[in-house]
Amino acid sequence: MNAPFAGKHGETAFARLCDELRPDLFRFAYWLARDREVAEDVVQETLLRAWRSRESLAESKAAKPWLLTIARREHARLYERKRFETVPVDDLVGSESPELAAVEEQETLDMRRAIAALDADYREPLVLQVLMGFSTAEIASQLGLTQAAVLTRLFRARQKLRRQLAPGLDPDPE
Amino acid sequence: MECLEFRRIVGADPQHPGAEALEHAAGCSRCTRFLRQTLVLDERIRAALAVPVPPSARIRHQSSTATLVPGMDRRRWYALAASIVAGVLVGTLLWVSGPRDSLAQDLVAHLAHEPQALVVTEEPANARTLGRVLDRGDIRLRPEVGTVSYANSCLFRRHVVPHLVVQTDDGPVTVMVLRHEQPAGRVAFSEEGYSGTIVPAGPGSIAVIGPANVDLEQVTTRVLSAVEWRQD
Numbered sequence: 001m002n003a004p005f006a007g008k009h010g011e012t013a014f015a016r017l018c019d020e021l022r023p024d025l026f027r028f029a030y031w032l033a034r035d036r037e038v039a040e041d042v043v044q045e046t047l048l049r050a051w052r053s054r055e056s057l058a059e060s061k062a063a064k065p066w067l068l069t070i071a072r073r074e075h076a077r078l079y080e081r082k083r084f085e086t087v088p089v090d091d092l093v094g095s096e097s098p099e100l101a102a103v104e105e106q107e108t109l110d111m112r113r114a115i116a117a118l119d120a121d122y123r124e125p126l127v128l129q130v131l132m133g134f135s136t137a138e139i140a141s142q143l144g145l146t147q148a149a150v151l152t153r154l155f156r157a158r159q160k161l162r163r164q165l166a167p168g169l170d171p172d173p174e
Numbered sequence: 175m176e177c178l179e180f181r182r183i184v185g186a187d188p189q190h191p192g193a194e195a196l197e198h199a200a201g202c203s204r205c206t207r208f209l210r211q212t213l214v215l216d217e218r219i220r221a222a223l224a225v226p227v228p229p230s231a232r233i234r235h236q237s238s239t240a241t242l243v244p245g246m247d248r249r250r251w252y253a254l255a256a257s258i259v260a261g262v263l264v265g266t267l268l269w270v271s272g273p274r275d276s277l278a279q280d281l282v283a284h285l286a287h288e289p290q291a292l293v294v295t296e297e298p299a300n301a302r303t304l305g306r307v308l309d310r311g312d313i314r315l316r317p318e319v320g321t322v323s324y325a326n327s328c329l330f331r332r333h334v335v336p337h338l339v340v341q342t343d344d345g346p347v348t349v350m351v352l353r354h355e356q357p358a359g360r361v362a363f364s365e366e367g368y369s370g371t372i373v374p375a376g377p378g379s380i381a382v383i384g385p386a387n388v389d390l391e392q393v394t395t396r397v398l399s400a401v402e403w404r405q406d
Contacts, residue, residue: 027225031225108222111221152186154187155185158215158219159185161215162215165215
């Protein structure tokens, strides 16, 4: 089997690859957890697991979906079983550091709150499509859904955001 | 195709509506407007999803990792600790063997986080947004700079700095106004397919960065004469 991440050179190549993909991985984890600290923990655990299994990765281009899959499992394993106190969505988004929040446009913060308020079923396909650049077929494969179900979720996610944040736009089909 | 179906397709995947949908839009002004509005909405979604990423050097202390997984047995904990050490070693190796961080590298790395800014367009940035960005950066910008298609206040090297994209005949060029960076002199660099210039200006400097094939001289001169620095 071709193992591009075996041996010393493979270690270095894999570390570099992880470094490149870390921003995407963090953002994906953030939108799973909607919490920066939790996202950092998920990323940490994901990279540790990936490091141990790196030789099983057959090609670089498969790394991103592979890491996202590990991140989703880590999030579920480490955090979904824990019973967090219910925190209002506004507080979650507002818990960004004031220094970072200050540089964000109000429009972006409003959108961030609206996305955070979406059900995970709608939010995750949207993150995979808009932020990760996955096709609807790839999202279906990643989430174990039919492509039709993914399309429906993506449509509804945008419909909710549009109604909440851009009510002046043309009406959607029902 | 009917308008209803068109809007369902566009609402699910506005970047890839397909030939049939585009053919419909060509003959339907309302659906064309709907497509345009949805693409704008998607840009807002993309900007909101791109939450700031913490620095990569952050490796949690082992004790906090231990509390992360309370049920972990000793052998597994040792394996995890060994992995952390291995990860730190590889990171250190990369840091030692690779080029040291420089202002130029940091600028190019920053650009990589906002690739959506670098699109060819005649559409100027929202005037209100641009005004806020300039205010936060304590600068003014004369109109002769040309079309500013993107403006954002970015956290760069622990300071909030104006990040602008100026459209030129050769394509979009990034301008970062760096009040807190004072290079000894003009610096030209070429990194990862970008070429750039960092020029001392006002109390700090201005960086102008474009694709490797762009002649930055003219736009740099234009930008330098267009930026007015306000007092601290």
